[in-house]
Amino acid sequence: MKTLRFLGLGALIALGAYTLSGSPESAFAGDAKPAPGPSKKGKAEKKPETPAEAPTVAKPIAIQPKELAWGIDKKKLGEIYDKVIDEDFKPRYLKAQPGPQMDALDAEVAERKAEFRRSYTDFGNTATGFDMTPLRSEYTYNNKEALMSIERGGRTRYFFFIGGKLWKIADAFKLGEKSQWGKSYDEALAKLSKHYGEGRVREADEKAGRPFKEADWKDTATQVRAVDWGNDEFSIVFQDAVTVSQLDTLRKNKPAGSVGSNIDAKVKDAGAKKEPPPPKPEEKKPVKGPTK
Numbered sequence: 233m234k235t236l237r238f239l240g241l242g243a244l245i246a247l248g249a250y251t252l253s254g255s256p257e258s259a260f261a262g263d264a265k266p267a268p269g270p271s272k273k274g275k276a277e278k279k280p281e282t283p284a285e286a287p288t289v290a291k292p293i294a295i296q297p298k299e300l301a302w303g304i305d306k307k308k309l310g311e312i313y314d315k316v317i318d319e320d321f322k323p324r325y326l327k328a329q330p331g332p333q334m335d336a337l338d339a340e341v342a343e344r345k346a347e348f349r350r351s352y353t354d355f356g357n358t359a360t361g362f363d364m365t366p367l368r369s370e371y372t373y374n375n376k377e378a379l380m381s382i383e384r385g386g387r388t389r390y391f392f393f394i395g396g397k398l399w400k401i402a403d404a405f406k407l408g409e410k411s412q413w414g415k416s417y418d419e420a421l422a423k424l425s426k427h428y429g430e431g432r433v434r435e436a437d438e439k440a441g442r443p444f445k446e447a448d449w450k451d452t453a454t455q456v457r458a459v460d461w462g463n464d465e466f467s468i469v470f471q472d473a474v475t476v477s478q479l480d481t482l483r484k485n486k487p488a489g490s491v492g493s494n495i496d497a498k499v500k501d502a503g504a505k506k507e508p509p510p511p512k513p514e515e516k517k518p519v520k521g522p523t524k
Contacts, residue, residue: 282432282433282434283432285432285450286431286432286448286449286450286455287429287430287431287432287449287450288449288450288451288452289428289429289449289450289451290429292451292453293449293450293451293453293454293455293456293470295401295470297312297315297316299312299315300312300398300401301398302397302398302399302453302454302472302474302475303397303398303399303472304397304398305393305396305397305398306349306352306378306380306393306396309380309391309398310345310348310349313345313348313382314345316384317341317344317345317348318341320384321337321340321341321344324337325337348380348382349380351379351380351381351382352378352379352380353378353379353380354377354378355371355372355373355374355375355377355378355379356373356374357373357374359373362379366443366444366459366461366462366465366467367379367390367402368443369441369442369443369444370390370392370400370402370469371392372483372485372486372487373485373487374485375394375482375483375484375485376394376395376396377392377393377394378392378393378396379391379392379393380393386406387403387404387405387406388403388404389401389402389403389404390402390403390404392471394475394482395482397475398472399471399472399475400469400470400471400472400475401469401470401471402467402468402469402470403467403468403469404461404465404466404467405420405465405466405467405468406464406465407419407420407464407465407466408464413466417445417458417460417466420458420466421433421447421458424447424458424468428449428456429449431447431448431449431458432447432448432449433445433446433447434446434447434448444459444460444461444462445459445460446458446459446460450473451473452473453472453473453474454470454471454472454473455470455471455473455476456468456469456470456471457469457471
């Protein structure tokens with residue numbers, strides 16, 4: 233298991249209370265416009281080529297809490313977040329009076345921990361409500377994939393499993409006047425570029441399974457993606473580099489239709505327009521002979 237080291241940006245986004253300093257100057261290759269060359273009639277200017285791979289960051293990519301590691305199961309994740317929830321409630325415990333007030337707080341903490349465990353969603357044969365969210369491209373059906381989620385500090389964190397092992401974490405953030413990430417996705421990218429350096433920016437491409445514009449970076453163990461979800465929202469997605477390299481093998485059951493489709497083959501056949509059967513050949517009546 234590869235431990236996610238407690239460094240850099242991970243320390244900043246740990247509990248939803250963080251700042252990213254520096255002027256919002258974008259350093260992404262995708263933002264740069266090609267210098268105009270000599271005018272040639274009939275020939276379009278070449279666009280800058282997108283790098284084949286995400287750039288490697290100078291500092292290790294990290295995420296909080298430090299106990300998180302790729303490959304842990306949902307039980308271990310629950311135990312880790314039991315401690316996180318306990319820490320969240322510490323200030324309230326310090327103010328609570330022994331007796332009914334303390335008992336009520338104990339019940340609230342227990343419910344929060346149970347709620348996190350109940351969030352486990354299996355992507356098996358049945359479609360889920362997540363299909364109607366920007367997360368739809370982050371998982372597939374019938375490939376032993378699942379998800380858990382928790383809301384803390386005004387943001388939601390999603391945990392993705394494949395084969396029972398944690399391999400991806402997605403944090404959803406709001407953009408706007410009061411957001412520390414800025415008012416737009418481009419402002420958020422500028423802040424991330426100051427920490428990670430120049431990233432690989434790729435436009436949305438449905439055929440490639442990438443429905444949103446995104447930028448990405450990597451180190452030896454983890455890939456991080458900044459995804460533009462639109463509607464004043466974006467996500468920072470951390471994923472295990474080894475699992476990403478094996479997804480074609482792990483996701484043996486491919487979707488029947490386009491990206492986001494999860495239609496059972498029999499249902500698909502039932503809904504398909506059926507061609508009418510060919511007309512039967514006209515039966516010929518026997519020719520009557522001469523009357524005797």
